[in-house]
Amino acid sequence: MPPGITTLAADAPTLSAANTGFMLICSALVMLMTPALAFFYGGMVRVKSTLNMLMMSFISLGIVTILWVLYGFSLAFGTDAGSIIGWSQDFVGLSGIGVTELWDGYTIPVYVFAVFQLMFAVLTPALISGALADRVKFTSWALFITLWVTVVYFPVAHWVWGAGGWLFELGVIDFAGGTAVHINAGAAALGVILVIGKRVGFKKDPMRPHSLPLVMLGAGLLWFGWFGFNAGSWLGNDDGVGAVMFVNTQVATAAAMLAWLGYEKLRHGSFTTLGAASGAVAGLVAITPAGGAVSPLGAIAVGAIAGVLCAMAVGLKYRFGYDDSLDVVGVHLVGGIVGSLLIGFFATGGVQSDAKGLFYGGGLDQLGKQAVGVFAVLAYSLVVSAILAFLLDKTIGMRVEEDDEVSGIDQVEHAETAYDFSGAGGGLSSRSTPPAPGTTAAPTNKKVDA
Template sequence: MDTGSISWGIVATALVLVMTPGVAFFYGGLVKAKSVISMMMMSFGALGLVSVLWILYGYNMTSVEGVWSFAGNPFTDFGLSGMSGGETANTDLLGVAYGSTFAIITIALISGAIADRAKFGSWMLFVGLFATLAYFPIAAWVWGGGWIMNLGTTLFGEDAGIEVIDYAGGTVVHLNAGAAALALALVLGKRVGFQKGILKPHNVPLTMLGASILWFGWFGFNAGAEWLNGLENVGLIVINTIGATAAAIIGWLVVEKLKDGKATSVGAASGAVAGLVAITPACANLAPGWALLLGIITGALCALAVELKFKFGFDDSLDVVGIHLVGGLIGTVFLGFFATGTGLVLGGGVQQLIVQVIPVLAVMIYSFVVAWVIGTLIQKTIGFRITNEDELAGVDTTVHGEEGYALDRV
């Protein structure tokens, strides 16, 4: 492989890795001042543990030999000792490093649903178990030769030329994280005083900074894999990552203005993230005009979806469900209608839509069940949620012994 492609692979890996601190900033600004350390630590904790598990056995689990295999053998090359001594170790290990960043951010995203009220040790236990039982297998299903990757051939045969499109992780990352977030929100229950308008972001500029870092890193997220493909579609992917995200900002702000009378900076940041989520699976398979339409639709619908938690009474603290579950669903299913060459609206048949919908349902159900079972077991044994008294005192001091802003001591 040429040095230019390898260099882009290194840069892309760094870009996606910095997205997890971006999530920490984005989430950190949205919570209470007395919860910001806890919120950011959940992202950094996931970064630490998932990285270690990925190198030890996680990567081994993301590639299967049989279409209907659950996951790869975790002990095939434990600790990557064999790969590191191979002739192609240089590019192989870079690919492993790039893949690790997707696993890290997927798990970190879930934390936004349980802000202000989770024990850090319990969260870390959840991280290890969910990564092992959900992220690693689902990555194998979608990208590692599993049943989702082969669904089009299984249903319609090789000659149909239909396959599930999920370029950068609509199912693996966003639907996976969103469904798990809903499960944990239900397991941990509502925060003290949960109701619309009560819980305000404590640091909006921090949230805007986090959204900006996410958008910056997302070019590695979407265009990064092109280092393996000779950068063939990188221009389309980059313009779609800009266009859909920008359009989603507009869609969110218009709905927010019509609904609440004001367009807010938090709304702009949230709209940007929603657009990034939706274009993730679709970035290489939409013409730029359709990417703009996807962004507008996603921004508008996610702005409405974040209100569902008040209607149905689940405390998804930072709208992981409303943004990542809904945005990932829209982006993945949208391809069934508008994917270049195979979308239903663009001259294709219904086959593309079918193979987009089935994985959406399967991943949502599987991730929800796994997260709910793990979360419930943790809650029933060592406890997952802090006490109401500790929540009122502040999770930062009660769990971590730190304060985000000790200004009176300067």
């Protein structure tokens, strides 16, 4: 994603209605990804945790939106301070921005850029929630989001995309969020689960998805929304780069889904719907940083490699004993690392920038830069997220009581359940009166409720 650039007055852009409309649509598509993620995660948990999983994503829409307006946009995209953080008083409360003021160097209003970036900020902490299913207090989760976006997401977004950010200045390529979103969220998820521990019954009780149709619906909506996430990150399409990213998004996702299913068939003997959904998401994650730097053939390679490696990675939690409930580490952390590093091999130098990867004559230079970006974000997010979780756990507590976890977090935290089975099954209608003993019921043409 290109940060603001300074142009000479003679070359100053003018507002483009086409680009502005396009970016508003892309912003809406990215917003859709958060409820889509809620469906995806909600179907993967057990019945007793469905509503809590949905709410852990939805609450991010509320909390992060307010924080973004108050100070988040300023921290992420304000005037650079030491290559670490930004700050612009005009961005605080979005109060000093003119209605027709353009984002620096582009043909869209600042308001449009701000709302597009807001949707990224909303989605990122929601991604973390999948690793924490079944066991986290909702109040603690809401406070964690507040702290995490403030001290982790906003600064990292500035490093990667803000004008003057140190990773951007280094030349790290991250078109739409491989480091700032997916590695950031995946590393945070790992840091938190190492602090709060495993679910009751982990590796003993069956914890299968309760609704695979819901998982597939969520995955499909994520795939749909991801076109706005990726193609919109060029902030317009005057030069065709966004179109290339759109194509590569589709291609890599398809390749990853097929690769995951192929691995699954060879390893476990079946093609599963969960594998198809997870493989698609792995491809979307991996192409997010790389899609503006590689060709469609390169996108196939990126997707296929990510599909296999992420499928292999999801099993590591059983080997090493960390309870990543819904495979956030295996898909988002590993997928983000794979996609970011493969830029160092497959970058053509002919789309987003002139940086070339190893396979296109660029040597190891770009791969080295990508590695710095990957491991800097990973280490920072992992450590700070673990510290935040530890502090919350020692003060207000992060986990629900064990009995509450076993009985169901939905009822405990939300006083609701996702499904009402009280009327399920056959039998007489509640409006029907059974015949008296020793008599025969008279025939009737009235329907009986099931």
